[in-house]
Amino acid sequence: NAGVTQTPKFQVLKTGQSMTLQCAQDMNHNSMYWYRQDPGMGLRLIYYSASEGTTDKGEVPNGYNVSRLNKREFSLRLESAAPSQTSVYFCASSFSGRETQYFGPGTRLLVL
């Protein structure tokens, strides 16, 4: 039982490059989330998926797209990376929107 897994753990991109962050959970959770956390700051919600087949914008969706591939997997795509997207990205999941969230270990992204 791995919980929430994220790949990759670290990534360096050049401005304008694209990449997809992968997230998977094995807890049969319905809801999944993507957050970003800038150094010394709190968590900001990028996108979330309340259930398989649905996605909704969070607080800071610009520059990102998501795909809820199936119940287990929720990916985050940066189409054209910018230095302002340098951050740590956390994926999380929960049974429902108001329930406890379980976080993955994070992806540390540096955009040059």
Add this chain to the structure above:
Amino acid sequence: GQQVMQIPQYQHVQEGEDFTTYCNSSTTLSNIQWYKQRPGGHPVFLIQLVKSGEVKKQKRLTFQFGEAKKNSSLHITATQTTDVGTYFCAYPNFGNEKLTFGTGTRLTIIP
């Protein structure tokens, strides 16, 4: 609209001193959760409070939910270096669709 403030933003304490962080809401909350994030780590769930006036303890940590369910606190007695990190409260948004995380309180310990 719903507004929740978490205070203080930072707290530096001598090892052995007590520490408290607060989350204060302008509206009644259905529940409140507390998470801890160690430096370089990810947020980890600590506890959920649901009932008015609820008090729960985990070793040196005491969690309270106010009678009006608008305020909550996390109190650590006799801090240790292992308590270092950022503590977040989290609460369901107005439609109970998802949690909103507070801004966090970063605790540093002076040995």
